[in-house]
Amino acid sequence: EVSVIMTPSAQEIITPMAVRWASQGEVITDWDGDLSGLSGFDAVLVTPATRNIIASFVHGLMNGPLLMALSAARGRGCPIMMVPSMHNDLAHDPVTEDLVVQCVKSGVKVLWGAEEEGKRKTPNHEEIVARLGNLVNNNSTSVVITLGATRTAIDDIRYVQNTSSGYTGYMIASELYRHGMDITCVSGVTTIDKPSWLSLDIECPDPDDMLEELKALTKDNIDVWIHSAAVLDYVIPDPVEGKIASLQGDLDIQLKEGAKHITELRESCNGAVRIGFKLESGIKQKDLVHRAHAQIQSAGMTATIANRMEDYGKEGKPRGWLVDSHGAHFILETEQDMCNAIRSVIENNR
Structure with missing residues (x-):
């Protein structure tokens, strides 16, 4: 079961209706009376994770349901995985590196994609699902x-x-x-x-x-x-x-x-x-x-x-x-x- 939280920026790229059709799940776009972002999720996956979202999470800002869900997940010890996607110049900024270190220290799994065309692009969906599954189901076997x-x-x-x-x-x-x-x-x-x-x-x-x-x-x-x-x-x-030399017979x-x-x-x-x-x-x-x-x-x-x-x-x-x-x-x-x-x-x- 998947619940999708879309930021305003995400809604400018793809419509909530399209995401709901694809995910067959709830799509949260803004604050609501039920505080759906506090639901007991098994994991929270943020992809793509912008530097703004990462920084807001590290510093405890809560200006939307996504950050509320992340804050609640951190408080419960719920697995969180972020998949940053940005230009190389931003990825190599020491401030970005410090923010990622702070995320990792708080228990967040950070998955970077490969460098292509001057950008750190999002890995393919199979890798994201595999690594999230390993994180959620982690055991000692x-x-x-x-x-x-x-x-x-x-x-x-x-x-x-x-x-x-x-x-x-x-x-x-x-x-x-x-x-x-x-x-x-x-x-x-x-x-x-x-x-x-x-x-x-x-x-x-x-x-x-x-x-x-x-x-x-x-x-x-x-x-x-x-x-x-x-x-x-x-x-x-x-x-x-x-x-062995050629033409030597059988x-x-x-x-x-x-x-x-x-x-x-x-x-x-x-x-x-x-x-x-x-x-x-x-x-x-x-x-x-x-x-x-x-x-x-x-x-x-x-x-x-x-x-x-x-x-x-x-x-x-x-x-x-x-x-x-x-x-x-x-x-x-x-x-x-x-x-x-x-x-x-x-x-x-x-």
């Missing part, structure tokens, strides 16, 4: 999620790599971030842009390097581990230094079985929520569920997301199945169903 493809070197310029864009991992990470969790991504090779709000992303394209990074992270007492990366089952043990490349990350981490992640992924092809659903449950038992997982390669992305086919430690399984029709199921597993096992 720490999550490590692996994502993307991994590769093993043939020589210094060639490699063997499996297929994964990182889309699923980043989608899960973003969903959990919006619900207030502290996210660390350990990414292999990805082909999509990383969401800007996921600030801690450790790049480890090599599966052995990724495993060593995960082992190091176990020392931080992580609450939740999600293994969505496509980790190579087989690796090249002795890559050639330099470049090459015989030796592959050895690589380490299973979820198995290697079993003892050091004891007590944490652990969610794995299981991709198979050419098998029936009941066999897929059986193999996913076997993975849970062998690696000490909490749950596994199981899916079949031939179903992925096909209309009318489910995104996968959630399999728990008891062998129960639940169909996941969409990507969002998968994210919701993972969040439920975390919340029910914490």
